[in-house]
Amino acid sequence: MGEPRSQGTSPASEVRDPHARFARLAAIAERVARSRGLEIFDVQLRREPIGPVLRIVIDRPAPDPAAAGAPVAEESIGVKDCQRVSEDVSAILDVEDVIDGRYTLEVSSPGLDRPLRGPADYRRFAGRLAKIVLTEPVDGQQHFKGRLRGTEDDVVVIEDDRCARHRIPLSAISRARLEVEF
Secondary structure, three states, X not given: OOOOOOOOOOHHHHHXXXXXXXXXXXXXXXXHHHHOOOXXXXXXXXXXXXXXXXXXXXXXXXXXXXXXOOOXXXXXXXXXXXXXXXXXXXXXXXXXXXXXXXXXXXEEOOOOOOEOOOHHHHHHOOOOEEEEEEEEXXXXXXXXXXXXXXXXXXXXXXXXXXXXXXXEEHHHEEEEEEOOOX
């Protein structure tokens, strides 16, 4: 069963419209990820010297904090997860012909040094080491490295290596990512 179309458009005209093409690709990726119990972290379609490259970044949904019992360790995305999503997306793209000609499909995880996006990520990864870069100074600095301590309202709490806690407004964060720990 195909995607719903507005009256007066054909599948061929939708595929030529870059915004409609990207929306269809993202919807396909989302549908496949959901069928595998995963979620989409990012989808990119870029024209590169080798031709179109579709990059899909998959993740596991965050554990439900309301679930009863002890905290559950998060399971990371594995090679098999990426392979299964790649095979499923590739099969659908071959049938639906969303990308003209040859293309490269890359499926991966956000990685150990994953970007942090929004309050849910700061809560989800509380206790982990992170780097945060700000658009404006807080406590006289624009770069922070330390342990995430969660969020309070619209503020991220991070504890540096001197055990000083800093309260950083979410609106001041330019970029943030987890640090790899060994």
